[in-house]
Amino acid sequence: MPRSTTREVGGGTQSVERALSLLCAFTEEHPERRVSELVQLTGLGQSTVSRLVGTLEALGFVTHDQRSGLYRIGPTVVGLAGIALNQSAAHRQSRQIAQDLACDLGLGANIAERHGTELFYLCNFEGRLAPRSFTLVGRRGPLHATALGKALMSDLTAEEIEALIGTQYPAYTPKTVADLDGLLAAIAEGRQRGYATELEELAFGRACLAAPVRDRSGKVVAALSVSGPLSAMDLPRRQDELAMKLIEQADQISTGLGYHASATPLSSVG
Structure with missing residues (x-):
């Protein structure tokens, strides 16, 4: 040359x-x-x-x-960001479902995927009980301190989680799970019941429930959440109702991505 x-x-x-x-x-x-x-x-x-x-x-x-x-x-x-989002199968499959969920429950409904050591918001809709003056789309967040993050890590082994984010994490509030043992326990609990929880771990006065979304291989590729102020979430009274609807809609997205309940995830959980 x-x-x-x-x-x-x-x-x-x-x-x-x-x-x-x-x-x-x-x-x-x-x-x-x-x-x-x-x-x-x-x-x-x-x-x-x-x-x-x-x-x-x-x-x-x-x-x-x-x-x-x-x-x-x-x-x-903004135009390029829209093109990128529209190329995401998880975004296309979940957008209407998340919007309907936010309208139905009056809460925030979000879809996120994992990018390296952080979560990345693909969709964000707000219900009448959980208004925001800004969008979460394109924002990143910590995996350890969010229900979405725990759901996104729900098919990883303990060794994979440690290799990914280490053993000690920033504490955003006194309720943040800030060590590996506590995080593994929270993920195991969420894996058993089908959804992860976040109660004032990232911000005071807010709560979130999240369920994993899987592709045709069974791998967790995204997560769906409902979130809002504690008063709107009203978990003592509504948690079971919210969890049931959340899991149902996450399963619908997974089905749209080709997942069948008999599929075996690529990585074993443990």
Whole structure:
């Protein structure tokens, strides 16, 4: 390959990496950024950041508020996210079911899958008793402190769980299960009854129930949950009712993904 072409390819790769680093600087905590912040966060020069941000704006990856001078994620990113979600079989199969469940129960209904050591929300619908002013779609969460996470790990062995997330975990509240023995006990309990629980483990005043979703091989590929404030969940009175409907709908999604109850999961539980 000619030397000039090599430089061109290398420079193009570097520009892509730099542009992506700018996009990654936008987070839930900081959804808007100034150019000066992007310079500080990425370590790139002012002129480089200004040039790349200008290109990203022209392509719709970021938008610019002329009045405040702040940049935020643009519609092109949202469009690409929609394409990615629509390619997910779990998302396609569960979207209407989760929406109907939220409407029926008046609670939040969520679908998540596991990405490495975290859960990733694919669907999020809110019922009248559990309103939110924001969507959970695209957000990540801890596996150990959520009902969804426990359901997603329900077909893993103790050794696999330890290799995945270790033996000690962050405590978000005094009720968070923060060690491997406690987590294994919680997962075993959930596996036995068909659904996992979360009671103020991630946030005060909130509860969640989650059931695993399996594909045709029997492997857990996603989880369905119902969640909301403690007052709306009313677990002392409604837990059995909620669990029955949750498991029923999770099974329906699994069936849509080709799962049959006689299927043997790829990894043995233990």
